[in-house]
Amino acid sequence: MVKKPKFQSPTGMHDILPEEQKYFQRIYKVSENIANFYGFKKIDTPILEETELFLKGIGIATDIVGKQMFTLRTKGGDYLTLRPELTAPVARAYLQHGMFNLPQPVKLWYFGPCFRYEKPQLGRFRQFWQLDFEIFGEKSPLIDAQIIQIFYNILREIRLKNLIIKINSIGDSQCRPYYKKLLTSFFRSREAALCSDCKRRLRENPLRILDCKEEKCRSLISRAPQMLDHLCEECHNHFREVLEFLDEIELPYHLDPYLVRGLDYYTKTVFEIYEESETGRTQGALGGGGRYDGLVKLLGGKETPACGGAAGIERIIGVMKEKGMKFLESAPPKIFLAQLGPLAKRKSLKILEDFRKQRILISESLGRDSLKAQLSRANKIGVKYVLILGQKEALEDTIIIRDMATGRQEIVKLEKVVKEVEKRLKK
Numbered sequence: 001m002v003k004k005p006k007f008q009s010p011t012g013m014h015d016i017l018p019e020e021q022k023y024f025q026r027i028y029k030v031s032e033n034i035a036n037f038y039g040f041k042k043i044d045t046p047i048l049e050e051t052e053l054f055l056k057g058i059g060i061a062t063d064i065v066g067k068q069m070f071t072l073r074t075k076g077g078d079y080l081t082l083r084p085e086l087t088a089p090v091a092r093a094y095l096q097h098g099m100f101n102l103p104q105p106v107k108l109w110y111f112g113p114c115f116r117y118e119k120p121q122l123g124r125f126r127q128f129w130q131l132d133f134e135i136f137g138e139k140s141p142l143i144d145a146q147i148i149q150i151f152y153n154i155l156r157e158i159r160l161k162n163l164i165i166k167i168n169s170i171g172d173s174q175c176r177p178y179y180k181k182l183l184t185s186f187f188r189s190r191e192a193a194l195c196s197d198c199k200r201r202l203r204e205n206p207l208r209i210l211d212c213k214e215e216k217c218r219s220l221i222s223r224a225p226q227m228l229d230h231l232c233e234e235c236h237n238h239f240r241e242v243l244e245f246l247d248e249i250e251l252p253y254h255l256d257p258y259l260v261r262g263l264d265y266y267t268k269t270v271f272e273i274y275e276e277s278e279t280g281r282t283q284g285a286l287g288g289g290g291r292y293d294g295l296v297k298l299l300g301g302k303e304t305p306a307c308g309g310a311a312g313i314e315r316i317i318g319v320m321k322e323k324g325m326k327f328l329e330s331a332p333p334k335i336f337l338a339q340l341g342p343l344a345k346r347k348s349l350k351i352l353e354d355f356r357k358q359r360i361l362i363s364e365s366l367g368r369d370s371l372k373a374q375l376s377r378a379n380k381i382g383v384k385y386v387l388i389l390g391q392k393e394a395l396e397d398t399i400i401i402r403d404m405a406t407g408r409q410e411i412v413k414l415e416k417v418v419k420e421v422e423k424r425l426k427k
């Protein structure tokens, strides 16, 4: 058995190897195009934030804050946390940079890693990447529908097909407290049947119970009162309009009365998008989000309606791989530069630079000294022309252009080589 090297990447954290990069790039490109189309500006925030931001923003009783944060104490005694999600940091940046003074709404998008101390399993890592779209300063239900449409479109453009949108409304500070009371009394009389986590949730925030994946809790949850039956008039009308907008753009959705999402800052609309796998393999939601009208105020700003969502890059890649998606490989270089001798080697860097400036792909093997080895490499790549810079050519400022198909060789002036090659490539 081959012995594992002593150092491995930390549990639940992975390298993104060269062969994985094309998946990331594809998702990034599609997201960027859609962001530009809908007028979103890119933002990046630090990997670390003050721990307090997440305690306040996400909520102390949530699993993320209670169990999943990577927190460290600095030498100066401050507590910092590796961001478990991006909405609270982006809301912090919106406030810190006075973006409330800009014409509203402010639309921001993001692509970066997040960290959660979770039990690693299929589709669940400790470091994972998210793409994130947020709209601040707009209360219209149209925005909720647009955010859902954006995530749906991104996934469709990546060519994922069997997408399911789950949607619910979790009300606001007007109607949710009453619903919470109803939930509490429903579960209190059945407390013995709950898992130990849910017993705790019952005291801290009964809404969290609806999120529980334990089988014995699920069967109780399916009989619990539903928020949709207890929305106040404003939340009811808002939700109705969101659904009407979704109908208008013909997005298929399922009402899921028990969808609450694992973060405290949501108000009104919440949604998640899943892919119905042909193999029955399930790795959880590809993305999700909702409205968070209270978050900016909670962090010290003015009342600011807002809505957004995030999707997990590794989970999207999981589906892309499962479907065996192919990518157009970028065209291999048609030119190879072979060099012989110290002077030729020295001149090679300048030649490569001349080709780069003209945007002509050129390959090389500067570390090799033997011409035979270099030519065999050029053959493997399958280039059309090899440029050979021997000692004599380097001294005379010339270079040989060898046509690999015919074996014909021509000597040209070094300063003209880019033009000469361009001419031949156009033929």
Ligand code: AMP
Residues within 6 Å of the ligand: 085, 116, 118, 123, 124, 125, 126, 127, 128, 129, 130, 262, 284, 285, 286, 287, 288, 310, 311, 312, 313, 314, 315
């Ligand atoms: P959340 O806000 O927790 O629903 O996260 C948004 C999206 O990020 C999810 O729908 C997943 O696609 C992804 N995600 C969340 N947690 C993880 C994780 N631990 N590992 C991989 N992806 C995750």
